[in-house]
Amino acid sequence: xxxxxxxxxxxxxCLVDMMRPSVGFAAVKLLEDAGCTVEVPEAQxxxxxxxYNSGDKADxxxxxxxxxxxxxxxxxxxxxxxxxxGMIIKHYPELFEEGSVDHQAAVELSxxxxxxxxxxxxxxxxxxxxxxxPAKATYHDSCSGLRELGIRAEPRTLLASVxxxxxxxxxxxxxxxxxxxxxCVKYPDISDKMLEKKLKHIHATGADTLIAGDLxxxxxxxxxxKREGSPVQVxxxxxxxxxxxATPAIGEAE
Amino acid sequence: MEGSTVTFxxxxxxxxxxxxxxxxxxxxxxxxxxxRTKAREALPEFDQLRDQSRDIKNHxxxxxxxxxxxxxxxxxxxxxxxxxxxxxxEARAQILGICQxxxxxxxxxxxSMISEEIELNHHxxxxxxxxxxxDLGEYLIQLRNERPSHIIxxxxxxxxxxxxxxxxxxxxxxDPNRDLTEIPALVEEARTVLRQKYFAADxxxxxxxxxxxxxxxxxxxxxxxxxxxxxxxxxxxxxxxxIEKIVPTLEDAATILRVLARSATGQDxxxxxxxxxxxxxxxxxxxxxxxxxxxxxxGRSNVLGTEFQDMLRCIRCGACLNHCPVYQAVxxxxxxxxxxxxxxxxxxxxxxxxxxxxHLPNASTFCGRCEExxxxxxxxxxxxxxxxxxxxxxxLQPAAIRWGLKxxxxxxxxxxxxxFATGLAARVLTNQGHGxxxxxxxxxxSGWTQNRDFPAPQGKTFQQQWKExxx
Numbered sequence: 252x253x254x255x256x257x258x259x260x261x262x263x264x265c266l267v268d269m270m271r272p273s274v275g276f277a278a279v280k281l282l283e284d285a286g287c288t289v290e291v292p293e294a295q296x297x298x299x300x301x302x303y304n305s306g307d308k309a310d311x312x313x314x315x316x317x318x319x320x321x322x323x324x325x326x327x328x329x330x331x332x333x334x335x336x337g338m339i340i341k342h343y344p345e346l347f348e349e350g351s352v353d354h355q356a357a358v359e360l361s362x363x364x365x366x367x368x369x370x371x372x373x374x375x376x377x378x379x380x381x382x383x384x385p386a387k388a389t390y391h392d393s394c395s396g397l398r399e400l401g402i403r404a405e406p407r408t409l410l411a412s413v414x415x416x417x418x419x420x421x422x423x424x425x426x427x428x429x430x431x432x433x434x435c436v437k438y439p440d441i442s443d444k445m446l447e448k449k450l451k452h453i454h455a456t457g458a459d460t461l462i463a464g465d466l467x468x469x470x471x472x473x474x475x476x477k478r479e480g481s482p483v484q485v486x487x488x489x490x491x492x493x494x495x496x497a498t499p500a501i502g503e504a505e
Numbered sequence: 506m507e508g509s510t511v512t513f514x515x516x517x518x519x520x521x522x523x524x525x526x527x528x529x530x531x532x533x534x535x536x537x538x539x540x541r542t543k544a545r546e547a548l549p550e551f552d553q554l555r556d557q558s559r560d561i562k563n564h565x566x567x568x569x570x571x572x573x574x575x576x577x578x579x580x581x582x583x584x585x586x587x588x589x590x591x592x593x594x595e596a597r598a599q600i601l602g603i604c605q606x607x608x609x610x611x612x613x614x615x616x617s618m619i620s621e622e623i624e625l626n627h628h629x630x631x632x633x634x635x636x637x638x639x640d641l642g643e644y645l646i647q648l649r650n651e652r653p654s655h656i657i658x659x660x661x662x663x664x665x666x667x668x669x670x671x672x673x674x675x676x677x678x679x680d681p682n683r684d685l686t687e688i689p690a691l692v693e694e695a696r697t698v699l700r701q702k703y704f705a706a707d708x709x710x711x712x713x714x715x716x717x718x719x720x721x722x723x724x725x726x727x728x729x730x731x732x733x734x735x736x737x738x739x740x741x742x743x744x745x746x747x748i749e750k751i752v753p754t755l756e757d758a759a760t761i762l763r764v765l766a767r768s769a770t771g772q773d774x775x776x777x778x779x780x781x782x783x784x785x786x787x788x789x790x791x792x793x794x795x796x797x798x799x800x801x802x803x804g805r806s807n808v809l810g811t812e813f814q815d816m817l818r819c820i821r822c823g824a825c826l827n828h829c830p831v832y833q834a835v836x837x838x839x840x841x842x843x844x845x846x847x848x849x850x851x852x853x854x855x856x857x858x859x860x861x862x863x864h865l866p867n868a869s870t871f872c873g874r875c876e877e878x879x880x881x882x883x884x885x886x887x888x889x890x891x892x893x894x895x896x897x898x899x900x901l902q903p904a905a906i907r908w909g910l911k912x913x914x915x916x917x918x919x920x921x922x923x924x925f926a927t928g929l930a931a932r933v934l935t936n937q938g939h940g941x942x943x944x945x946x947x948x949x950x951s952g953w954t955q956n957r958d959f960p961a962p963q964g965k966t967f968q969q970q971w972k973e974x975x976x
Binding site for chain 1: 514517518521830831834835867868869870871872873874876877890892893894895896897898902906910911913914916917918920923924927930931940941942943945950952953955956957958959960961962963964965966967968970971972
């Protein structure tokens with residue numbers, strides 16, 4: 252652990268903010284346990300990815316400027332999402348012309364920004380967490396975290412350190428679940444077909460808990476599991492690593 | 506055969522309900538992926554070769570005019586002819602012209618995506634010439650009057666049962682009681698039927714995987730050897746290829762060949778790699794008397810120098826199709842034109858216009874698997890996003906989507922208003938969940954709820970709760 256406590260700005264992400272604040276609080280706990288001082292800038296909204304991926308570059312740029320301004324001065328910026336993290340880290344610099352002041356600011360923010368789990372392991376050198384969570388679990392690699400940020404071993408390492416978690420790999424853990432942001436409502440039939448394959452692999456493991464690092468994918472998979480009446484509990488990895496068993500799983504009643 | 510890129514959504518509905526298609530996709534999809542992975546693991550320098558291959562093609566695209574002229578000069582020096590075709594019409598006319606001049610009745614064909622792009626078969630048939638596809642997959646879809654559903658495996662959408670039925674219908678001269686239960690029997694039957702055509706053909710048409718500027722050579726790779734018979738036996742050999750197939754040297758072709766088959770089928774090399782340079786020379790034991798190359802542009806040069814240029818590095822290996830979960834869900838015909846999958850969704854709008862193909866770049870989750878496996882390192886998701894930008898600029902999206910996005914961005918750009926609105930929305934949705942933790946219907950979100958429940962929010966937003974805790 253570094254000697255001084257790094258000042259971390261939490262990028263909550265719009266989905267966690269609105270749909271599942273417990274993920275945000277789990278992230279705060281994990282960051283504080285790792286020795287960080289956590290702040291949550293109020294001026295943050297959305298990273299702009301929905302606009303960017305819909306071809307609306309002007310709005311994406313406006314939202315990126317907002318995020319850049321809101322997170323000025325933090326040692327690190329951390330998001331409990333590989334997708335929003337990937338947007339800031341990989342795509343913000345692409346939004347602006349090289350050599351411009353905006354571009355410089357985007358690159359600078361990109362270098363300070365991390366997805367939660369990879370931040371804990373790579374920057375804070377966390378090797379294990381002090382938590383208990385009894386679960387026969389399977390882990391789904393969300394696409395952006397895996398392919399844009401190269402996060403694969405980190406979540407599995409930390410999950411293995413949670414007392415009570417036994418991990419079982421599903422076939423095609425690295426294949427998209429069919430969420431894809433607006434894709435899942437624009438092409439619901441294709442999305443459903445992809446989801447159907449994903450659920451087949453989840454069930455084949457015999458797991459009682461499905462874990463991933465992105466709320467969008469989790470809501471997508473939970474949505475179909477619950478529609479089918481499956482007992483599989485769906486959780487964000489931050490909640491499991493923080494040992495938050497009290498909060499009902501995604502799509503479950505109090 | 507009109508394209509159906511515009512009716513993508515209807516095509517998808519049909520494809521998802523097509524049982525033989527779904528069966529065929531489940532059978533073959535994972536096999537391609539497994540074989541590529543094995544081939545990659547066995548070659549430590551694989552990723553380095555990808556970098557080299559990318560660099561070779563980038564260099565070519567920067568000096569394309571120079572290399573094309575150099576190639577033309579070499580073909581001419583070897584006694585061949587080069588024909589430049591600006592579009593499909595010109596290419597068809599040039600090929601038909603050659604066939605008519607030599608009074609051709611039967612034209613055998615090696616596998617060629619450019620032939621599909623210019624719809625050569627229909628044009629030849631309309632002019633009284635019989636085209637015969639000699640690649641097994643192409644032969645199967647020719648019998649069915651279909652387009653290829655995959656770049657390297659054109660009939661990947663078909664099941665064994667369908668092939669047997671097609672053969673019984675087409676090969677009426679054979680014993681109707683013959684046993685075609687096993688796949689080798691089907692292959693043997695195709696081989697026997699096609700073998701006779703090779704000798705009867707007046708002209709042989711092949712595609713090209715590479716056109717080599719330093720020697721004027723065209724290179725094809727096949728697994729059936731049908732390309733060799735197509736180009737050696739008839740008196741006239743016509744190569745059809747698009748402008749970006751150029752590589753500077755044989756050495757460059759050899760470098761890219763090392764990633765091509767590995768990415769495509771997981772083979773180290775295809776069974777046959779066939780080079781042809783000009784017509785038969787004095788003393789050659791075999792070969793055509795005439796050698797023609799038709800080089801097609803068809804919109805590709807418009808892409809040079811734009812944000813879409815990288816698509817021209819494609820070597821048509823099909824790896825992006827094999828790894829695409831959308832392609833694997835719906836198959837190739839749903840894309841509605843010649844080139845399916847991620848690369849098709851990038852190329853098609855360039856060739857037929859984004860206004861006619863706006864669904865294709867949108868039907869992607871940006872999962873990034875295509876870019877991960879592309880041997881030429883084409884940034885496919887980025888190209889797809891560029892098309893969405895073009896679409897947005899030209900207001901081609903449905904108004905509801907456009908205004909929905911605009912409204913979202915309006916709030917997101919105003920943090921105070923945004924937090925007020927999200928707080929309100931979270932409360933409404935939480936209440937609608939009625940303590941069940943999920944909603945089975947959400948206004949304006951039927952796309953989500955037709956197949957899924959919508960997990961309800963937990964109540965107050967994170968920002969609201971954070972503020973309260975800090976007080």
